[in-house]
Every structure is written in structure tokens, then in C-alpha cells.
Amino acid sequence: MRLTLNIWRQAHSEAPGALVPYLVDDISPEMSFLEMLDVLNEQLTAEGEDPVAFDHDCREGICGMCGVVIDGIAHGPEALTTTCQLHMRHFNDGEEIDVEPWRSGAFPVLKDLVVDRSALDRIIASGGYITAPTGAAPEANSTPVAREDADRAFDAAACISCGACVAACPNGSASLFLGAKITHLGSLPQGQPERDSRAVEMTEQHEAEGFGGCTQIGECTAVCPAGIPLDMISQTSSDVLGALSRGNFS
Amino acid sequence: MSTLFTVGDPLVETKAPDGPIQDRWDTRRFEAGLISPANRRKRSVIMVGSGLAGGSAAATLGEAGYHVSVFCYQDSPRRAHSIAAQGGINAAKDYRNDGDSIRRLFYDTVKGGDYRARESNVYRLAQVSEAIIDQAVAQGVPFAREYGGLLNTRSFGGVQVSRTFYARGQTGQQLLLGAYQALERQIGAGTVEMHTRHEMLEVIVIDGRARGIVVRDMVTGAIETHLADAVVLASGGYGNVFHLSTNAMGCNVTATWRAHRKGAFFANPCYTQIHPTCIPVSGEHQSKLTLMSESLRNDGRIWVPTKKGDAREPREIPESERDYYLERQYPAFGNLVPRDVASRAAKNQCDAGYGVGPGGRGVYLDFADAIARLGRRTVEERYGNLFDMYQKITGEDPYRVPMRIYPAIHYTMGGLWVDYDLQSSLPGLFVIGEANFSDHGANRLGASALMQGLADGYFVLPNTLTDYLASHPLPADIDDSHPEARRAVEAVRARIDALLGVGGTRSVDSFHRELGAILWEHCGMERSSEGLQQAIVQIRALREEFWSDVRVTGSGAELNQALERAGRVADFFELAELMCIDALHREESCGAHFRTESQTEGGEAQRIDEDFTYVAAWEFVGDGSPPRLRREDLEFEHVELTQRSYT
Numbered sequence: 001m002r003l004t005l006n007i008w009r010q011a012h013s014e015a016p017g018a019l020v021p022y023l024v025d026d027i028s029p030e031m032s033f034l035e036m037l038d039v040l041n042e043q044l045t046a047e048g049e050d051p052v053a054f055d056h057d058c059r060e061g062i063c064g065m066c067g068v069v070i071d072g073i074a075h076g077p078e079a080l081t082t083t084c085q086l087h088m089r090h091f092n093d094g095e096e097i098d099v100e101p102w103r104s105g106a107f108p109v110l111k112d113l114v115v116d117r118s119a120l121d122r123i124i125a126s127g128g129y130i131t132a133p134t135g136a137a138p139e140a141n142s143t144p145v146a147r148e149d150a151d152r153a154f155d156a157a158a159c160i161s162c163g164a165c166v167a168a169c170p171n172g173s174a175s176l177f178l179g180a181k182i183t184h185l186g187s188l189p190q191g192q193p194e195r196d197s198r199a200v201e202m203t204e205q206h207e208a209e210g211f212g213g214c215t216q217i218g219e220c221t222a223v224c225p226a227g228i229p230l231d232m233i234s235q236t237s238s239d240v241l242g243a244l245s246r247g248n249f250s
Numbered sequence: 251m252s253t254l255f256t257v258g259d260p261l262v263e264t265k266a267p268d269g270p271i272q273d274r275w276d277t278r279r280f281e282a283g284l285i286s287p288a289n290r291r292k293r294s295v296i297m298v299g300s301g302l303a304g305g306s307a308a309a310t311l312g313e314a315g316y317h318v319s320v321f322c323y324q325d326s327p328r329r330a331h332s333i334a335a336q337g338g339i340n341a342a343k344d345y346r347n348d349g350d351s352i353r354r355l356f357y358d359t360v361k362g363g364d365y366r367a368r369e370s371n372v373y374r375l376a377q378v379s380e381a382i383i384d385q386a387v388a389q390g391v392p393f394a395r396e397y398g399g400l401l402n403t404r405s406f407g408g409v410q411v412s413r414t415f416y417a418r419g420q421t422g423q424q425l426l427l428g429a430y431q432a433l434e435r436q437i438g439a440g441t442v443e444m445h446t447r448h449e450m451l452e453v454i455v456i457d458g459r460a461r462g463i464v465v466r467d468m469v470t471g472a473i474e475t476h477l478a479d480a481v482v483l484a485s486g487g488y489g490n491v492f493h494l495s496t497n498a499m500g501c502n503v504t505a506t507w508r509a510h511r512k513g514a515f516f517a518n519p520c521y522t523q524i525h526p527t528c529i530p531v532s533g534e535h536q537s538k539l540t541l542m543s544e545s546l547r548n549d550g551r552i553w554v555p556t557k558k559g560d561a562r563e564p565r566e567i568p569e570s571e572r573d574y575y576l577e578r579q580y581p582a583f584g585n586l587v588p589r590d591v592a593s594r595a596a597k598n599q600c601d602a603g604y605g606v607g608p609g610g611r612g613v614y615l616d617f618a619d620a621i622a623r624l625g626r627r628t629v630e631e632r633y634g635n636l637f638d639m640y641q642k643i644t645g646e647d648p649y650r651v652p653m654r655i656y657p658a659i660h661y662t663m664g665g666l667w668v669d670y671d672l673q674s675s676l677p678g679l680f681v682i683g684e685a686n687f688s689d690h691g692a693n694r695l696g697a698s699a700l701m702q703g704l705a706d707g708y709f710v711l712p713n714t715l716t717d718y719l720a721s722h723p724l725p726a727d728i729d730d731s732h733p734e735a736r737r738a739v740e741a742v743r744a745r746i747d748a749l750l751g752v753g754g755t756r757s758v759d760s761f762h763r764e765l766g767a768i769l770w771e772h773c774g775m776e777r778s779s780e781g782l783q784q785a786i787v788q789i790r791a792l793r794e795e796f797w798s799d800v801r802v803t804g805s806g807a808e809l810n811q812a813l814e815r816a817g818r819v820a821d822f823f824e825l826a827e828l829m830c831i832d833a834l835h836r837e838e839s840c841g842a843h844f845r846t847e848s849q850t851e852g853g854e855a856q857r858i859d860e861d862f863t864y865v866a867a868w869e870f871v872g873d874g875s876p877p878r879l880r881r882e883d884l885e886f887e888h889v890e891l892t893q894r895s896y897t
Contacts, residue, residue: 012808030532032643038537038759045757045812050804053811055325057498059538061639062423063329078642085642110469111809118446121326125438129431130390134310134708137381137388141345144399154392154417157424161328188390 001027001088004096005040007052013108013116019098029089033076034059034066036088037099054113061085061225064160067167068113069100074164074223082162082225102167106174106210117163119209120177126205127198128181130190149187156184158226165220165228171212176220178206179232182239196243203240254786254831254876261515261867261882266370266670271888272352275374278670279713283720290315293719294478296463297321298450298505301330302422302700303683304484305429306707312436314712316719319443319476320433321450321465323500323814328430331486331498332703335422336543336636337406338414339386339700341379346403350411352376357889359698362408362588363663363691364841364857365891366518368865368884370670371688378709379701383415385708389428393417406696407544408588408896414697419543419635425700429707448474449814450505451745452738453481453512453679460509460679461724464738466746468814471807473742475730479719480678482711483509487662487684489522491822491829492774493766495659496528496541502818503825506666506685514674515867515880517667517687519825520833523694523842524775525660526592529643529653530612539658540643542615542636544696547585547592549620549629550653552576554613558603564614564652575599583896590693590842590855591896593657597775598853600656607654616652657775661699663690663842664832667867667882671714672706675867678722680715682706687865692841746806749816754799758815761796765789765819765826773830778846782834786827793823828868828877835879838862850893859891 002025010017024040031039034056041051056066061082068083070076076086091097099113107115145153159180166174182199185191191198207213214233221230267277285293293316297308300322308320322330342355355376360367383401387393393415394402405412417424436442447468454462454477462477485505489495510516527542553572560567576595577584587595596613599605606612621629626649630637637648644654665687666674672688673680683703690698729735772778772785796819804810839848839855840862848856865882 028533028535031535032537035535035537039535042757042759045801045803046755048801048803051812053809057324057329057500058331058334059499060334060540061642062334062420063324063331063498064326065324065329080638081642085639087642087645089645114809117325121328121434121437121444121446124431125434127438129435130388131435132385132388132432133313134306134385134432134712135381137384140343140383140387141400143387145395146399147395147397150392150395150399153390154424157390157392157417157427158420160423161326184392185390188392190388190390 001029001091001093003027003091006096006098007112008100009052009112010109011111013110017109027088029087031088032059032084033070033086033088034084052113053111056084059084062160064162067102067162067164069102069167071098074102074167075225080225080227102163104166104172106172107163107166119211120161120163120174122209123174123178123202123205124181127194127201128185130185131194143189145188153184153187156180156187156228156232159228160226162225164223164225166211168219168223169212170217170219171215173212173214174206175214175233175236176224176228178202179236180228183232183235186235186239195239196246199236199239200243203236255835256876256878258869258878258880261880264368264669264882266368271369271373274370275377282713282717285716285720287315291317293317293723294319295715296476296478296481297484298463298482299330299484299486299683299685300327300433301332301484301486301683302426302429302703303707304482305330305426305433306704307482307484307682307711308442309429309432309436310708310712311715312439312441315441318441319445319478321445321448323447323449323468325446327433327444327446328426330426331501332426332700333423334498335700336419336541337545338404338416338421338697339382339425340406340413340697341383341415341701342376342413343380343383345401346412348411350413354411355379355413358409359689359695360691360889361894362695363693364855364894365691365863365886365889366840366884367689367691369886369888374710375689375702375705378705381709382701382704386425386428389432391417391424391428404545404548405586407547407586407592408695416545419545419633422700425704451508451742451817453509454735454738455512455676456728456732456734459677459722461728462735464742466742469809471805471810473739475735475739477724477728477730477735479722479724480680480715482680482682482715483666483685484682484707485685487665488825489659489662491766491826492659492769493762494531494536494539496525496539499538502821504818504821506681507821507825509666509674509676509679511870513676514679514681515667515869516664516828517865517867518664518692518832519829519868520773520836520843521663521692521841522659523589523661523663524593524657526589526596526657527615527655528658529640530607530656532608540639541658541660542640542653542655544589546615546633546636549624549632550585550615550617551619552585552613552615554599554604554606559610564606573604580896587896588693588695590844593775594844596657612654612656614652615655617648618652621649661694663687663692663694667865671717672711673714673718678718680711682711692843745817746813749800749802749813749820750806752797752800752802754801756799756801758800758802758812758819761792761800762819762822764792765822768792769826769829773833776844776846777833779834782830785830789823789826789830796820796823831877832866832868836862836866
């Protein structure tokens with residue numbers, strides 16, 4: 001395949017950026033999208049130009065490090081698929097493809113397609129955990145967990161923290177990410193003691209980081225590679241309301 | 251061969267206490283020095299790596315009150331490659347009442363490692379395995395459960411009990427999130443300082459002790475000095491030396507290799523594990539290989555056509571024309587033989603011309619029987635995400651067509667040598683998780699990597715490190731201006747300048763690809779004296795070419811991914827040579843290390859216990875000088891050395 005790529009180039013966070021066209025040839029349908037970018041970078045290196053910077057690591061869809069906006073869609077046209085797992089068989093010879101970084105005020109561009117997503121870590125640090133000091137854990141089978149609760153927790157815990165939900169949201173909200181963690185921990189008996197404070201503190205941190213609010217548009221879940229459903233956002237609202245009515249959080 | 255290495259004094263002191271094996275860990279903990287909670291804040295630890303080992307250790311040490319600084323090259327500690335582990339984590343809980351015990355897990359691990367691991371360490375691993383599951387469950391790790399709400403388990407290769415706990419096909423992800431969340435809690439509490447997008451490039455050694463590291467801020471390019479009482483490396487394995495592996499793209503040997511050059515012995519580098527169930531290579535462009543969890547072998551059946559070069563659709567090949575070769579050759583374990591056995595068997599089938607798919611480098615992993623027996627829904631529940639991944643990559647539906655699989659480099663049992671305390675031969679430098687060599691011998695059993703990473707991080711290191719911290723605080727008068735700190739910074743700068751200054755014509759990746767091909771050919775699934783000697787010559791020549799013709803664009807003072815890769819590949823060259831020397835000197839086959847010259851009549855690995863029952867720890871003695879072999883003899887008091895047999 002022969003493709004034209006319009007790629008966002010930006011030298012650093014303060015520099016202006018622009019879409020720059022590149023031509024790549026001999027792209028095989030078996031390649032992943034990132035392997036196609038590897039081909040471009042080899043080509044740029046050979047020409048003495050700066051290769052395109054993009055984040056990636058595991059290349060098997062689980063680490064959450066990769067992610068670009070492809071023709072306006074976070075992670076590209078295939079549902080439930082990270083950029084690294086998107087293969088070129090889904091594109092046509094001669095196609096022109098726009099490649100941009102995640103766009104959100106809370107995710108500043110560091111270089112080209114690389115953005116700073118540390119805000120998501122800070123949301124977890126504000127309460128996205130169960131306090132369980134090493135060594136103090138009770139015997140694992142002493143607390144049975146109903147299978148439907150365990151399954152719900154798992155479905156939520158599948159979030160890979162890639163940030164596509166934020167990139168897709170017209171409000172730049174990380175509500176799907178937030179709801180997934182609140183649902184994961186709140187579905188388990190171990191997560192109950194901190195459930196109220198967790199919901200309130202994480203929600204406050206989400207706002208403090210500059211993410212927008214949720215208006216139930218659903219773009220987030222449409223692009224989510226882990227298939228986190230929209231109702232997990234409702235879980236946040238429900239938990240926050242419950243916490244506020246009980247008032248038992250610090 | 252004598253010019254390739256020299257032999258030094260044997261390693262005698264491992265710090266493993268004497269006495270009954272089941273009491274040794276107790277004894278060591280009792281003898282270890284302690285630090286009162288009020289004084290812990292004054293003690294500092296540097297942790298390089300934030301995966302299962304580093305993340306769990308940092309969270310635990312932070313919780314205990316120490317001042318911890320964590321460094322990772324990714325943009326978040328949650329991205330560490332532990333996240334990609336699929337199948338499960340072993341623990342001797344014996345919830346199944348199927349004859350499991352600490353002793354059996356210990357025995358299986360020593361046997362699975364082909365009797366090349368240290369008994370005391372492995373026994374301790376089995377002992378703490380139970381507490382890991384308790385810890386993870388308390389953190390909210392959503393393990394698979396039975397309808398009654400209790401934890402479910404499954405079995406894995408090389409064992410006959412069901413002791414593997416799992417979270418669908420994403421066990422590593424869920425365990426890492428547990429450790430990551432515990433770590434973030436400490437970051438929020440201020441006990442842990444997190445430095446993401448920072449890569450360690452040098453160890454600072456002051457008066458013979460590791461006292462700090464030099465890192466590069468991967469966003470700004472700034473070179474920074476960090477000092478602490480002790481340094482812990484939890485930087486993972488070196489499988490990417492092969493270029494194509496199941497590792498993440500960024501996995502590298504730089505942290506451990508730099509430490510090796512400063513005095514930490516590198517043990518058993520040739521013990522590299524090849525995983526039997528990976529998606530085959532599809533073309534030249536391939537940047538990594540994707541693992542399909544070993545757990546698939548619980549329900550999938552491996553076969554090849556009985557006719558060479560049979561190009562029919564697999565579903566059109568009748569039962570009578572299929573060879574379920576693992577079930578035929580190893581009736582007791584069938585498709586669940588250990589990884590090294592399954593990998594070599596696949597290679598042998600393909601070498602003999604029975605392989606399927608492009609280039610005949612693949613065998614079928616078929617779920618038709620499992621779907622008929624259990625129903626599609628159950629299969630989907632167990633392996634859904636793996637099937638989806640397979641379909642995304644290959645464009646084929648494994649519910650209808652058998653998967654094609656082929657072995658790939660997956661895990662490295664070798665790593666920095668550590669004593670029973672997990673301290674390397676460089677005092678003050680501790681090494682945990684895949685980065686050390688300690689527990690898996692010459693072959694790791696499935697679902698034991700997660701166990702070892704978390705055992706080291708949650709339970710072992712926090713006890714042994716305290717002993718060191720109690721007795722060796724960083725002298726108060728040492729700061730960034732210390733001559734050794736400055737020298738380390740200068741070395742890092744000089745190396746970056748050298749890489750940028752070559753100004754050649756070839757990309758870093760093209761060298762990496764070529765290096766990987768040499769290693770895969772000569773130091774992969776099968777090794778021979780002739781091939782290894784040839785590989786050493788080729789590696790040296792290619793390394794020279796690298797340093798005269800590599801092209802690294804851009805500058806050091808910016809986000810520069812080509813520069814990052816160049817530094818890692820430069821270190822891979824040095825490691826690759828040591829791997830080949832190690833593989834060449836070990837003239838026996840053991841576990842994953844298969845020497846053509848040393849096999850049984852049936853083609854299985856043939857150990858030579860009288861000559862090679864030792865750990866090969868390699869000492870760096872200077873550029874251009876052959877490495878020095880330091881043997882640690884292995885003593886087996888609790889298991890009898892036998893020829894591994896899975897028939």
C-alpha cells in the first residue's frame with residue numbers, strides 16, 4: 001500500500017505545531033499502525049530528518065502507553081482496539097490519513113504525538129486504591145466475593161488508562177476513566193470502607209486537573225479499547241451522591 | 251575458548267542461613283537488623299523500575315516509612331511490562347486439596363528449573379507465595395472466582411496440581427494495578443517520589459558501595475544525579491536483546507548492564523526462555539512478537555498435519571491425518587509439558603517439514619474439542635481477550651480456525667547475581683524480580699514470574715534491605731559534588747555525545763534487527779559450539795560497525811527516542827557477547843539452554859551434573875578484557891537430581 005500521512009509535528013510543549021504530509025510506500029496489510037509509523041521513521045532517519053515521536057511500549061494492547069487520533073478518531077476506526085493493535089488491513093491503498101496527538105487541556109503535548117497524561121496518575125493517588133498495608137491481609141478466601149460482583153469489578157478494572165476517553169470527549173472529561181476505577185473498587189467487599197471518601201476525593205482531583213464534566217455524550221465508551229461501558233460513569237455520580245448524603249468522608 | 255574468559259575465585263558467601271530449609275527464612279529475618287519507625291524517614295532508597303517487583307517493593311517500603319524514589323522510563327508506573335503477563339500466578343494454597351504444598355511448589359520449581367536454582371531461595375519463594383494471594387485480594391485484585399465466591403485456580407505447564415490463580419487472561423495487569431495503586435497511595439502520602447520518563451544510565455559507586463544513580467530526563471534531556479542509602483534495580487529482563495521478543499519495546503538491559511560494569515556479577519545470561527505459544531512472525535516489518543498465554547494449553551490441543559507441507563485448510567484435515575505430537579510423545583503431561591520441551595518440540599516438527607502457515611514456521615493450537623466439550627461461552631470466559639487479540643493481529647477467527655503458534659523469546663532467567671538477601675556483588679545494590687537470576691534456574695515454570703516479582707517486592711526485599719539500611723547509612727557529607735558522582739555524570743554525557751557524534755548512515759533499529767537475528771540463530775532454541783563461536787565473531791564485527799556507522803538524529807537536550815534506543819542497543823551488544831560466552835562455556839544442556847552436543851537419545855536436554863551444577867556469575871574486568879567466571883556451586887539436599895521426564 002501507498003499512503004499519505006498528515007502527521008502532527010511539534011518540537012516541544014511550547015512550540016507551535018502543524019500537520020506535515022509524508023508519503024509512505026510498501027506498507028503491508030499485516031503491519032500494525034505503529035509498525036507503519038516505524039517504516040516512516042526509518043525513512044526519515046535515512047533522509048537525516050527527525051523521526052516522529054510517539055508513545056508505545058507493549059504493542060499488545062494492554063499497557064495503555066500508545067494512542068493517537070487517526071482521522072479524528074482516538075485509536076482509529078476499529079472498535080475495542082488500541083493503536084498498536086490496529087492493523088493496516090483496515091486501510092486502503094492510496095488513502096490519506098491524519099495522525100494527531102490526544103487533544104485535551106489536561107494532556108499537554110510534549111513532542112509530536114507524545115502527550116503528558118500524568119493527571120490520570122494523580123487521580124489514582126487521590127484515592128484510587130484500597131488501603132491494604134503489606135502483611136496485614138486476611139486469608140484470601142475468608143471473604144467470598146459473589147461472582148457477579150467479581151465480574152463487574154473485573155470489567156471495570158480492565159481500563160488501560162490510555163486516555164482515549166479524554167481525547168474523544170468534547171468536554172475533555174476523564175469521567176469514564178474515573179468511573180471505571182470507582183466501579184472496580186466499589187464493587188468489591190474489600191473496597192467498601194473507603195468507598196465514600198474514594199468517590200469524593202477522586203472526583204475532586206479530576207476537576208482540579210482541568211478535566212471537563214460529563215454530559216453523557218458517549219464518545220468515550222465508543223473509542224474505549226477496553227470496552228468500559230457508559231454506566232460506570234453513573235456509578236461515580238451514585239457513589240458521590242451517596243457519600244455526600246452520608247457525609248462520612250474526610 | 252580459553253581466551254574468551256578467565257576463571258576467578260568461586261563465590262562462597264550467599265548469606266543463606268544453615269539449618270532446616272523450612273526455618274531458614276525465619277532465621278534470616280530474626281537475624282536481620284531493624285530500624286525503628288521513627289528513624290525510617292531518614293533512610294532513603296532508590297528503586298529503578300515500577301513493575302510487579304519494583305512497584306510492590308516501593309509501596310511496601312514507603313508504607314513502612316522509608317523515603318523512596320522510584321524511576322521508570324514509561325509515562326506512568328502502571329505501564330511496566332508486568333502488565334502484559336496473561337496466565338496467572340502460582341501459590342501453594344492447596345485450595346483444591348489436590349496434594350499441593352509448599353514443599354511441592356518448591357520441588358516443582360527446582361525440577362522445572364532443571365536443578366540449576368538455589369534451594370534456599372526457591373523454598374522461601376514457595377513459602378511466601380500464599381501471602382501474595384492474600385495481599386492481592388485485599389487490594390481488590392479481581393481474581394477469577396467460583397460461583398460460591400471463593401477463588402478459582404487452574405493448572406499450568408510442568409505441574410500436576412491446580413495452583414494457578416488468575417484474572418481472566420490479564421493476571422499481570424490486575425496484579426500490577428494492585429501494586430500500582432498501593433504505590434500511588436504512597437506517592438499521595440508523600441513517602442514515595444515518582445520520576446516517570448526517567449531512564450537510569452549509570453550507578454554511582456562511592457567507597458565500594460552503590461550510593462546513587464545518574465538518570466536522563468527523557469522529556470528535557472537533563473542529566474540528573476540521585477543519591478540514597480541503597481539502590482534497588484527492578485528493571486526487568488533482557489529478552490529484547492533478540493530484537494523480536496514478547497517484551498515491550500522499551501524493555502532493556504541498560505540498568506543492570508551498567509551495574510554489571512560497576513561490579514555486579516551477571517549470572518547465567520544464557521538462560522533465556524522461549525515461550526512455545528506466540529503468534530508467528532508475519533513479515534520483515536515485525537517489531538515484536540505477541541504471546542498467547544500458556545494457559546491456552548489447558549484446553550487447546552497442539553497438532554501438525556501428518557503429511558509434510560499439507561496446505562489444506564486445517565478444518566479439512568481429518569483426525570487420522572493429524573499428529574497431536576505432544577500428547578503422543580508426553581502422555582503424562584500432554585499439551586502441558588514445560589515451556590522448553592514444548593518449544594523444542596514445535597521447532598523439531600517445523601524443521602522436519604510439518605510446520606504450517608507462512609514459511610512453515612507454525613503449529614496449530616486447536617480449540618474445536620474444547621468448544622464442543624465446554625461450549626463457546628466457557629471458552630470465551632476463560633480466554634476471550636486472547637482470542638480477540640489473536641484475531642486482531644492475524645485477521646483469523648480462532649473460534650472457527652485453529653490458532654497458529656510458534657515459539658518466541660519471552661523471559662530471561664539469567665540476571666544480576668544476588669545472594670539470599672537479594673543483594674548483588676556490588677554492596678548496597680539490590681536486584682529484584684526478573685532483573686535478578688535467583689529462583690528459576692535454567693527454566694521458569696509458567697505463572698512463576700508474577701509470584702517471584704511480588705515475593706521479592708512485597709516480602710523478601712523489605713526485610714533484607716532493612717538489614718543493610720540499619721548498618722550502612724549514606725555518609726552525611728556526600729552530595730552531588732562528590733567526585734564519583736561527577737565522574738558518573740561525565741561518563742553518561744560522554745556516551746550520549748559519542749552516540750550522537752557517530753553520524754553514520756544506518757538506523758539504530760537496523761542494527762538491533764541484525765543483532766537479534768544472530769542471537770536467534772546461534773543462541774536461541776538450540777546452541778552449538780561452532781555456532782556460538784561464529785556468533786561471537788559476528789557480534790563483535792557488528793558492534794564495531796554500530797559505533798562507526800549508526801545514525802542518531804536530533805540532540806541530547808530534547809525528547810529523542812532514537813537516542814534512547816541507541817543507548818539500549820549499545821548495551822545489548824555487550825550483553826549479547828557475554829550470553830554467547832556463557833552458552834559456549836556451559837557444555838551441557840539444561841532447561842532452556844539446549845546444546846546440540848548434549849542431548850539424550852530421545853533428543854531431550856542432557857545435563858552434566860558433575861561438571862556444571864553451578865551458577866555461572868560473570869565479573870566485568872574492563873573493556874576489551876575477557877570476563878571472569880565466578881562459580882557458585884549449587885548443593886541439593888532436599889531434591890534428588892534426576893533427568894527431567896514428562897513422559
